[in-house]
Amino acid sequence: xxxxxxxxxxxGVVTGCVYALIALSLVIVYKSSDVxxxxxxxxxxxxxxxxxxxxxxxxxxxxxxxxxAAVVIFIVGALFDRIVLTRVVDHSVxxxxxxxAMIIGTVGLSYVLKGAVxxxxxxxxVRRLPPFSSGAPIFxxxxxxxxxxxxIVVAALIIMCSLWIFFGFTIVGKxxxxxxxxxxxxxxxxxxxxxxxxxxxxxxxxxxxxxxVLLAPKLLLTPDMGAIVILALAAAIIGGFxxxxxxxxxxxxxxxxxxxxxIYVHSRAISLAPFLVIMFVLLxxxxxxxxxxxxxxxx
Amino acid sequence: xxxxPSWPQLAWLLALLAVGFLLPHALPQYFLYLGNFLMMFAVxxxxxxxxxxxxxxxxxxxxxxxGVGVYGTALLQIxxxxxxxxxxxxxxxxxxxxxxxxxxxxxxxxxxxxALATFAFAEAAQWVFNSWDKVTNGPNGLRIAAPSIFxxxxxxxxxxxxxxxxILAAMIASTxxxxxxxxxxxxxxxxxxxxxxxxxxxxxxxxxxxTFAISAVYAGVAGGMYTLFQSFVNPEVxxxxxxxxxxxxxxxxxLGTVPGVLIGVVLLGLFRR
Amino acid sequence: MTVSSIRRAPAAMAMAMALLFMGxxxxxxxxxxxxxxxxxxxxxxxxxxLASFGLDPLQAAKMWYEEANKRGGIHGRKIKVVIEDDKCNxxxxxxxxxxxxxxxxxxxxxxxxxxxxxxxxxxxxxREKVPHVMLNASGDGAVIPPxxxxxxxxxxxxxxxxxxxxxxxxxxxxxxxxxxIAHDDDYGVANSATLKAxxxxxxxxxxxxxxxxxxxxxxxxxxxxxxxxxxDVIVSTAYPGPAVLIAQKYGEFAxxxxxxxxxxxxxxxxxxxxxxxxxxAALTNxxxxxxxxxxxxxxxxxxxxxxxxxxxxxRTPSAFMTYGLPSAMAITRALEKAGRxxxxxxxxxxxxxxxxxxxxxxxxxxxxxxxxxxxxxxxxVKFDGKAHTLMPGVYFWxxxxxx
Numbered sequence: 003x004x005x006x007x008x009x010x011x012x013x014g015v016v017t018g019c020v021y022a023l024i025a026l027s028l029v030i031v032y033k034s035s036d037v038x039x040x041x042x043x044x045x046x047x048x049x050x051x052x053x054x055x056x057x058x059x060x061x062x063x064x065x066x067x068x069x070x071a072a073v074v075i076f077i078v079g080a081l082f083d084r085i086v087l088t089r090v091v092d093h094s095v096x097x098x099x100x101x102x103a104m105i106i107g108t109v110g111l112s113y114v115l116k117g118a119v120x121x122x123x124x125x126x127x128v129r130r131l132p133p134f135s136s137g138a139p140i141f142x143x144x145x146x147x148x149x150x151x152x153x154i155v156v157a158a159l160i161i162m163c164s165l166w167i168f169f170g171f172t173i174v175g176k177x178x179x180x181x182x183x184x185x186x187x188x189x190x191x192x193x194x195x196x197x198x199x200x201x202x203x204x205x206x207x208x209x210x211x212x213x214x215v216l217l218a219p220k221l222l223l224t225p226d227m228g229a230i231v232i233l234a235l236a237a238a239i240i241g242g243f244x245x246x247x248x249x250x251x252x253x254x255x256x257x258x259x260x261x262x263x264x265i266y267v268h269s270r271a272i273s274l275a276p277f278l279v280i281m282f283v284l285l286x287x288x289x290x291x292x293x294x295x296x297x298x299x300x301x
Numbered sequence: 302x303x304x305x306p307s308w309p310q311l312a313w314l315l316a317l318l319a320v321g322f323l324l325p326h327a328l329p330q331y332f333l334y335l336g337n338f339l340m341m342f343a344v345x346x347x348x349x350x351x352x353x354x355x356x357x358x359x360x361x362x363x364x365x366x367x368g369v370g371v372y373g374t375a376l377l378q379i380x381x382x383x384x385x386x387x388x389x390x391x392x393x394x395x396x397x398x399x400x401x402x403x404x405x406x407x408x409x410x411x412x413x414x415x416a417l418a419t420f421a422f423a424e425a426a427q428w429v430f431n432s433w434d435k436v437t438n439g440p441n442g443l444r445i446a447a448p449s450i451f452x453x454x455x456x457x458x459x460x461x462x463x464x465x466x467x468i469l470a471a472m473i474a475s476t477x478x479x480x481x482x483x484x485x486x487x488x489x490x491x492x493x494x495x496x497x498x499x500x501x502x503x504x505x506x507x508x509x510x511x512t513f514a515i516s517a518v519y520a521g522v523a524g525g526m527y528t529l530f531q532s533f534v535n536p537e538v539x540x541x542x543x544x545x546x547x548x549x550x551x552x553x554x555x556l557g558t559v560p561g562v563l564i565g566v567v568l569l570g571l572f573r574r
Numbered sequence: 575m576t577v578s579s580i581r582r583a584p585a586a587m588a589m590a591m592a593l594l595f596m597g598x599x600x601x602x603x604x605x606x607x608x609x610x611x612x613x614x615x616x617x618x619x620x621x622x623x624l625a626s627f628g629l630d631p632l633q634a635a636k637m638w639y640e641e642a643n644k645r646g647g648i649h650g651r652k653i654k655v656v657i658e659d660d661k662c663n664x665x666x667x668x669x670x671x672x673x674x675x676x677x678x679x680x681x682x683x684x685x686x687x688x689x690x691x692x693x694x695x696x697x698x699x700x701r702e703k704v705p706h707v708m709l710n711a712s713g714d715g716a717v718i719p720p721x722x723x724x725x726x727x728x729x730x731x732x733x734x735x736x737x738x739x740x741x742x743x744x745x746x747x748x749x750x751x752x753x754x755i756a757h758d759d760d761y762g763v764a765n766s767a768t769l770k771a772x773x774x775x776x777x778x779x780x781x782x783x784x785x786x787x788x789x790x791x792x793x794x795x796x797x798x799x800x801x802x803x804x805x806d807v808i809v810s811t812a813y814p815g816p817a818v819l820i821a822q823k824y825g826e827f828a829x830x831x832x833x834x835x836x837x838x839x840x841x842x843x844x845x846x847x848x849x850x851x852x853x854x855a856a857l858t859n860x861x862x863x864x865x866x867x868x869x870x871x872x873x874x875x876x877x878x879x880x881x882x883x884x885x886x887x888x889r890t891p892s893a894f895m896t897y898g899l900p901s902a903m904a905i906t907r908a909l910e911k912a913g914r915x916x917x918x919x920x921x922x923x924x925x926x927x928x929x930x931x932x933x934x935x936x937x938x939x940x941x942x943x944x945x946x947x948x949x950x951x952x953x954x955v956k957f958d959g960k961a962h963t964l965m966p967g968v969y970f971w972x973x974x975x976x977x
Contacts, residue, residue, distance in 0.1 A: 006798045013794040038413045101359070101412045106552060109545060120623075128814045130850035139826055146826055221791050222815050222850060226623060229789050232424070235417060243414075257792075264795025270758050272795065273787040274428045280421035284414055285406040329676040334669060432758065440760040441715050442664075442690060444697070457701065458672070532697030535664060535690050535760070 005144030010261035012142075016151040018257025019158035020220070023213040024234035025241065025249035026165065027206040032243060033182040034202035035087065037104045038235070041112035043228025045207050048115050049075050049214025050223050054131045064134055071215050072208040079207025080200045082111055087203075088196065112228060119225045133219035154216050158250075161209070165246060178202055236276035239283050310477060314470045321466020325459040333458035337530040339570045340465045341523050344472045346550050346562045348519025353548075354556030355480060356512040357492030359412050361544050362403060362419035365426035366396040366517040368539040370524015372430065372437055375445045375534065385448035385455070389525030393518045400517025404510035423544065430536040442535030445528050461530035468526055472519065476559055479515070488512055603917045606681025610647075612909065612916070613654045614639070615674030617667070617685030618709050618898075620659040626842070628662070628687040630891045631710045631898025634878070635684065637885045638902035648906060649914040656680055662687065664694035671695040675704050682921065684905060686711040687894075690760055692726065699723050705922055707905055710897035713947075714764045718977065720946035725925055727947035728900040728939060729865040730971075732761045735811060735837050736768035737971035738952035739863060743807040744776040746954070746965060747833050747861075751781040753805035755796060755812060755820060758785040765811045765837065768976030775975050781805050790816050797823040811837040818850045825856025835861040835954070842893040844870075844957050854959035861965065863952045866896065867936045869962050878934065900932045900939050904948065936968050945973070 024046055031039040039045075049071040056067040090103045133150035140147045169175040180188040181198045189195045214227075221227060237256045241248025256279060264272045325333055349363045373392025377383040383391070407418055430437050437443060447456025455461050479485050487508045490498035499505045527534065546569065554565020606613040616635060618628030639653040647653065656678045658670040667686065674680045675698075682705040686692030692708050693715040699706040706724045708716075713726035714733060727734070743749040752773050756762035762785060770780045782803035784796040793816065800808055808829070810820055817840030824834055841847045841862045848857060868874035870893050878896045904925065909916065911924035928948075929940040937951025950973060954965040 006802055009798055010795060013792070017792050017794075032413070036413070038417065103552075105359070105413070105416065106548060109548075113545075128818060128846070128850055130818065130852060132852065136852075139828075146828075148826060222818055224815055226789070230791055233791075236421075239414075239417065260792070261795045265798055269784045269786050269796045269799065270432060272790065273758075274425060274432075277421040277425040277428065281418055281425065284410060284418040284421075331669070331673040331676045334672045338665075338669075434763075440690070440758065440763060442693065442760070456697075531668070533664065533668075533694045535694075537664065537690060 006265060007262075008143070008145050010265050011258055012145045012147065014258030014261040015254050016147075016154055016257070017260070018237070018254030019155050019250075020213065020217055020253070021230075021233045021237040021256055022250040022253030023158055023161065023216070024210060024231065025238040025253055026162070026246055027209040027213070028231075028234055028238050029241075029243060029246060029249055030202055030206040030209070032238075034178065034199055034206075035083070035104070036101060037087075037108065039206065040105065040108040040231065041082075041115060041228075042206075042210050042234060043231030044112040044115035045075055045079065045210035046214040046217065046230065047223075047225065047227040048078070048119065049211025050131060050218035050227065051119055051214075052211065053215035053218060054129065054223060057131070064132075068212055068215055071211040075211030075214075076204040076208040078115075079210075080204035082207075083200045083203035084196075086111070087199075116225050116228065129223040131215070131218035131223060134216070150219050154220070157212075157216055161212070162246070162250060169246075174198075174201065233276050236279045239280050314474060317466055317470050317473075321463040321470075325462045330458045333462050334530070335571070337458055337461055337465050337526075339566055340469045341526040342547075342550065342566045342570055343469055343563055344519055344526060345523040346547060346554075346566050347472060347476050347559065348516040348523065349547055350551055350556060350559075350562045351476070351479070351488070351519065352512055352516040353551060354558075354562075355485065355492060356488040356509060358408070358509060358512065359416045360407070360419040360513070361416055362400075362422045362426075363516065363520050363547060364539045364543045365423040366400055366520035367524045367527075367543075368426055368430055368536075369396040369399060369517075370521035371527045371534050371538075372443065372524075373521070374448075374525040374528045375443055376436065378448060378528075379443075379446055385450055385525070385528070388448075389522065389528075392525055393521030396521030396524070397514045397518035401510055401514035404513030405506070407513065408506055408509035420544075423539070424541075427536055427539050430539060437536070440536060442533055445532050445534060447532075448528060455529050456532070458530050464529055465526055468522065472522060473559060480559075484508070484511075604681060605679035607651070607916055610651055611654045612648070612651045613656060613678070613680045614905070615656050615658070615671075615678060615680035615683040615685070616709075617658040617660045617670050617674070617683070618687045619662040620657075622661045624662040624688060626892040627710070627894055628660075630882075630889075630895035631687060632657070632685070633886060633889075634882060634891075634895050634898035635709060635902035637882060638899055638906065640885070641881075642906050648909045649916070651916075653906075658685075660685065660688075660691055662691055664691045667691040668694050668698065671698060671706070675699075675702055681916075681918065682707060682905070684901065685709050686713065686726070689713050689715065689732075692716060696721065696724055703918060705918055705925070707901050707925075709901055710894060712761065712764075715760065717946040720944050722922060725901075725904070725941060725946050725948065728904070728949055729897045729935065730949045730952060731947045732764035732811075733768040733976055734865075734947070734950050734952065734971040735839075735863065736765035736770075737772045737950075737976060738954075738969040739765075739809050739811070739835055739837060740769045740772035740776065740778075741969045741971075742861070742863065742952075742954050742965075743809055743833075743835060744773060744778045745969075746967070747807050747835070749773075749778055749805070749807035751779050751803070751805045751807075753782040753784070753800040753803050753808045754780060755784045755786065755800065755808070755810040757788045757812060757816070759788055761839070762811060768971070769809065769811075771976030772971070786812070786816060788813055788816065790819070793819045793823050796820075797827060797829075801827060801829060805832060808832055808834045809837075810834065810840065812840045814840050814842060814847070817841060818847060821847075821851045821856055821860070822853065825851070825853045830856060830859050833859040833861065835863065838862060838864050838952075841957075844955075844962065848957070848959040851959075857957060857959040860958065861954050861956050863954050865935050865949060865952055867934065867953070869955065869964065872964075874933065896934050899934045900948065903930075903932050903934075904928055904939055904941075937970060947973075 028042050052071040052074050053067045056062045056070045086107050090107055134153045135149040137149050177193045185195050237253035238249050240252030260272055260275050263275050352358050370392045374388045377388035487503045550565035550569045555561025618632040620629045643652045660666045671683050674683050684707045686708040687710050689711050692711040692713045696716045700723050708726035710729050712731045714731045716724045717726045743752055754766050756766035786796050882891050908924040912920045926941050931938050935949050936953045939948040950971045952969050956963040
């Protein structure tokens with residue numbers, strides 16, 4: 003197998019883990035409030051900038067900037083749900099316009115976050131967060147890997163395992179799953195549905211923020227970084243948008259596909275790939291490549 | 302069965318036509334330009350409102366059809382010499398056909414998936430506008446030659462203004478016609494509850510798909526209007542920002558009513574100045 | 575007496591202004607000229623993501639006009655400026671130019687830092703016969719082929735960028751095989767096409783052209799393709815974000831024995847670039863081009879930096895600040911040459927005779943009857959992450975190859 007092909011695959015796996023992390027954030031929000039969080043990309047961006055702020059201004063050691071960014075974005079996400087979304091739901095007219103308004107709300111949040119970051123003159127130039135781990139690149143055969151790449155994959159694995167444990171074995175996690183399956187029944191059993199929604203948003207936001215700190219060394223910090231959300235959306239859709247392992251598989255598939263398209267078809271076609279994937283999967287096989295038969299979820 | 306436009310509505314339409322023909326003699330070109338812009342956006346907004354406000358389908362593909370209208374009308378004229386009065390309807394019908402083709406599979410999807418699929422379609426369309434150099438001249442943009450309508454050259458804001466007003470009046474009339482027709486009531490029924498609509502015998506999938514097609518035709522018409530008063534187009538015009546702007550106009554003005562759309566267009570269109 | 579004001583005139587005020595201009599000084603042949611004043615409409619992106627391309631150049635141009643006013647104006651007339659923010663958007667530019675011409679009735683319009691936006695106004699200014707002098711936009715689509723009313727490319731067209739990179743790669747770096755990385759937008763299409771044409775005319779072969787999106791986040795595939803093409807020199811015209819990614823990947827793949835040359839649009843602030851790449855080893859064989867006559871902080875640029883500091887002491891200018899000067903200089907020179915009996919047409923005739931050294935950019939600003947791109951020169955700098963070394967020579971595009 004040619005070294006170019008191998009490098010394409012390995013590189014694709016690494017960037018795929020990145021997309022997968024953000025996709026996880028989107029799916030958690032979706033399972034909790036049925037809403038696509040169009041501000042997911044901006045949460046990633048804000049996490050990256052917060053990480054840089056913590057590192058350079060607050061002089062925190064690198065390992066602490068992860069929880070710092072996570073906590074701050076958690077609060078942003080939870081507050082957004084509590085203050086904006088609940089208001090939107092309360093003032094809604096019966097019919098599907100609720101979701102429309104909520105989605106527009108997330109678009110609004112994305113503009114607010116972007117604007118808030120842009121106001122700071124520091125962000126006028128492209129910046130880079132130093133990587134978590136640096137050092138000479140590692141060679142596995144003909145394939146080159148950076149330390150940061152390995153850090154990303156390891157972090158992604160740790161996060162996925164933690165989420166699996168959280169959702170499967172903790173009370174809060176199980177409560178969240180209950181709410182997403184059937185909010186009425188969950189409320190009847192005594193689960194505080196609104197608070198669960200807030201927590202879900204907070205977790206998803208924190209996830210996005212941590213992804214931002216992981217990604218920023220690789221991608222560069224600009225206020226427009228959030229555009230990566232479209233790739234995360236494509237990854238989530240491939241995975242069926244309901245399962246967490248689906249996200250991961252979707253992300254990796256997408257990362258590899260992008261690289262292979264870039265190498266064997268045309269560099270210009272790379273930017274088209276995620277949109278084709280989204281359209282193809284949704285129009286032909288809406289349940290994603292991994293779920294079973296297409297089922298209606300709610301009446 | 303449909304009800305004819307009421308007398309107040311007819312009066313408004315006539316007033317619009319009068320303004321369209323009289324105003325160009327009174328105002329500097331800049332204000333006519335703003336007016337043309339708003340009129341085009343009004344048609345674009347009404348089309349999206351049919352889909353979003355009346356049928357309740359959350360779709361992002363509108364700007365793609367707008368692009369088909371602009372490039373279609375302009376290219377038909379530049380490459381094939383097709384005059385505007387034929388070119389614009391053709392481009393609008395092409396947009397409608399694509400809308401129908403997208404509409405049938407897309408309407409199987411639930412709200413958020415529909416939003417995503419149509420958003421992806423809009424981005425893919427923009428990629429095509431940007432990359433299909435031979436046809437659209439890609440990122441360098443396309444120069445639009447001034448169209449002529451029955452021998453009357455339309456290229457400046459002054460000359461375009463009355464034509465734009467006429468087209469707008471026609472589109473408003475057709476919206477009124479449509480929304481008070483049986484088809485319009487079917488759209489409303491679907492928006493309120495698909496299951497009840499289906500149970501009452503409405504062909505839900507067909508209605509949804511045709512709504513897609515009709516709203517795409519509106520977008521195509523708006524695209525043709527663009528070529529009347531603008532001399533240049535590049536793919537940037539059809540990006541995500543435009544979608545967000547349109548949506549904001551509808552949300553601010555009020556979904557589901559013609560005056561609502563018009564108010565939203567005027568408010569947000571002028572606010573940017 | 576006043577030099578500038580930013581106006582968002584509601585209809586009534588605009589009408590009043592129009593009436594004022596139609597007052598006693600209506601004998602002037604063209605709008606925007608009175609016995610004591612010339613009104614110029616000035617626009618650039620002053621907000622949004624591209625503000626660094628527009629805000630400082632616009633302020634530099636304004637500064638130049640104020641300097642001219644301090645010396646008594648031009649043939650007894652002082653320059654008054656109306657300023658607008660175009661947000662680098664084609665529709666905004668058209669609206670702004672229409673407003674400046676039909677409501678504020680300025681003599682000429684001076685502005686545009688983004689090409690697509692600047693090109694959008696061409697048909698209008700040509701129809702209304704109003705001169706449009708661009709600010710720092712390349713403006714390829716509007717100056718080539720040249721039309722009477724639009725002057726531009728004071729920092730060089732994208733064709734110049736491509737041509738001079740090709741010349742540098744072949745003549746200085748002795749390249750026989752060149753790999754090109756460019757964006758798939760209007761800039762990239764223009765500069766890569768000319769690069770290829772000039773390289774071929776000099777006997778070199780373009781072994782690979784990678785067209786990437788300006789929003790790209792992962793350059794693994796393009797760099798792999800470039801590496802597989804086995805070039806002698808790699809040339810990139812990418813913007814700041816992707817330029818850093820390319821340099822990083824180039825370092826990761828240890829490709830440093832092949833020189834990498836980057837166009838100016840990707841490296842506005844070399845120090846920040848080096849910090850972002852964070853790998854000085856990757857920059858051991860790295861060059862960048864610049865339309866200026868010296869390094870951004872070099873001795874020839876100091877007088878402009880000092881002047882800017884006088885006028886705007888609270889603002890640290892972006893690297894593009896001085897790019898706003900050549901167009902303003904050309905305008906004041908043409909106004910001088912046109913004389914007291916000033917019209918739009920003899921202003922254009924005067925512009926066409928210009929051929930002067932600005933003290934800012936690498937080559938002279940030259941226009942002619944059939945030439946509307948002012949600057950065709952570029953210098954190159956070797957940069958290792960810390961030190962800049964000016965490479966000898968000034969490189970020119972001949973204006974013919976790759977048209």
